[in-house]
Amino acid sequence: MAAADVRPGEPADLDPRLEGTHIANSVIDLIGHTPLVRMRRTMEIEQLPSVLAMKMETTNPGGSAKDRPALEMILAAEREGLLKPGGTIVEPTSGNTGVGLAIVAAQRGYRCVFVMTDKVAPEKISLLKAYGAEVVVCPVAVEPDDPQSYYKVAERLTHELEAFRPNQYANPHNPVAHVKTTGPELWEQTAGRITHFVAGAGTCGSITGVARYLKEKNPDIQIVAADPEGSVFSGGSGRPYLVEGVGEDFFPAAWEPDLYDRIIPISDEESFLTARRISETEGILIGGSGGMAVAAAIQVAKEAGPDDIVVVFNPDSGRGYLSRVFDDEWMANFGFIRECDQCVGAVLDTRSPTLDSLLYVNPAETVRVAIERMRSNGVSQLPVCKNTPPFAAAEVSGAVDELELMESIYRDPSLMETTVEKVMGPKLPTVGVGQKLELAVRMLETAPALLVLSGGRPLSVLTRSDVLSYFEAVADG
Ligand SMILES: Cc1ncc(COP(=O)(O)O)c(C=O)c1O
Incomplete structure (x- = not known):
């Protein structure tokens, strides 16, 4: 015993x-020893010249690849004396890494405190608590150096509780977990015949760890990173996107571009639609980041030869994304899927082509500029968008309205030269380009205008007069 x-x-x-x-x-x-399974039921995959197989990290006890680095980081901290028996682990995380840390902590007798923002879905908090972890929720609407901010609270708790903070973005044992386990598993499971490895990158622990091991075994193995459009890894500026868990707006410690042969940007739309298609046709429930990796892997496998084995890394299950990727209403509202034929898009199609590109104003432009833009284009509302097109939905910060501006300037004429961000109103309600016109009509009963989204991006503003003109055109045949 x-x-x-x-x-x-x-x-x-x-x-x-x-x-x-x-x-x-x-x-x-x-933890680890996850299966590798061939994908073959999806039509595009059936027609591939090469073999495409998925590394199914869902069979880890916590349901994701993050169990591996969680274990390795804790064992290393014990060896290095950073974590003593009965000690405490503090980490700002709401996701898979938290689950992995909580599982290992439960087994090895540590207290876990996770810090997260109040933006996090309640199920994620319940999940970590279910594993016996404590959760500290901080307001999202504060500056990063505010003592209540999530980083500052994590810092303070680490200090006060004399805790160990794994910090997966900087911890060298994160990629080491994959050098020690995922890499050797892939080599063994393919009898050394793996030719391509495709994975999404967040902390870069998985892709870098696997690449270090496989390149050592055979430098010809191609390492391909799949990356959300907008993320810095594929040359973006860190602009927002909707796929979760992958891509970054900075380069983490494990980023080792010399090890990657190719980086393929994939849109939110392609990631989500691929996740839904693969889940349905292969019977393997994957999330948005898994869909992103599969979309990139299909591109790679199309160019690979008949003897090639392309492996795609699926980090977690689609179960964590049921209220987004697998919710038809959420998908339709972002303009990722169509609900009908005669939908919101039909109204836009009948409008003047001059309204085809999105009219907007930047938050740093003046009220005078906003008024001139509305007047010269004959519109009464403009969304306020940061950066330059194509915008992400998250880059819309508010809206200006002709009537409201008139009232404000009447009270204070100096507002004319002030910046839009100081006077703007709330964001316009959104409707998907493929949602029912009936929904738009109902929303327009209370809102003067709607922001139409297509593929997760703002496409146009829809007003009552647009809908009336459409009805008129339909009636006139
Ligand atoms: C949910 C999720 N988390 C994290 C990652 C990235 O892994 P890593 O942090 O090892 O780069 C992925 C990769 O696809 C992911 O989908």
Whole structure:
């Protein structure tokens, strides 16, 4: 029997009663050894010249690839004396890494405190609490150096609780987890015949760790990063996108571009639609980032030869994204799917082509500029958008309205030269280009105008007079 002071996950923790059985000694022993499965039912994949296989990280105990670095970072901290028996782990995370850390902490007797913002979905908080972790929620609407901000609170708690902070973005043991486990598994499972490895990158731990191992075995193996459009890895400026868990607006410590042969940007739309298609046709439920990686892998596999084996890394399950990627209403509202034939888009199609490009004003432009833009284009509302087109939905920060501006300037004429961001109103309600016209009509009963989204991006502003002109055109045949 194992000695009382030997904890689960340690080599000495062997119980002779388990000998000859297939009973894992602890849940820690179930981390890794994930299956590799061929994909073959999706039409595009059926027609590929090469073999496309998925590394299914969903079979880790926490349901994601992050169990691997969580274990490695904790074991390394114990070795380095940063984490003592009964100690505390503090990490700002709401996602998969939190689950991995909580599982290992439960087995090895640590207290876990996770810090997150009040923007996080309640299920994510419940999930971490279910594993016995404590959760501290901070307001999202404060500056990063405010003492209440999520980073500052994590810093303070780490100090006060004398805790260990794994910091997966800077921790060298994060990629090491994949050098030690994921890389060798892929080499063994493909009998050394893997030719391409495709994965999304967030902390870059997975792609860099696997690349280090595989390139050592065979430098010809192609390492391909799939990246959300807008993320810095594929040359973007860090502009927002909707796919979760991948891409960044900075370069983490494990970013090692010399190891990557190719980086393929993939849009939110392609990521989400691929996730839905693969889940349906292959019976493998994947999330948006898995869909992104598969979309890139299909591009790679199309160019690969008949003897090639392309492996795509699926980091987690679609179950975590049921209220987004797999919710038809959410998808339609962002303009990713169509609900009908005669929908909002039909109204836009009948308008003057001069309204084809999105009219907007930047938050730093003056009220005078906004008024002139509205007047010269004959419109009464403009969305306020940061940066330059094509905008992400998250870059819309508000709206200006002719009537409201008139009233404000009447009270204070000096506002004419002030910046739009100081006077703008709330954002216009959004409607998807493929949503029912009936919905737009109902929304226009209370809102003067709607912002139409297509592929997750603002496309145009829809007003009551647009809808009336459309009805008139339909009536006139
Ligand atoms: C949900 C999620 N988290 C994280 C990652 C990225 O892994 P890493 O942080 O190892 O780069 C991915 C990659 O696809 C992911 O989908």
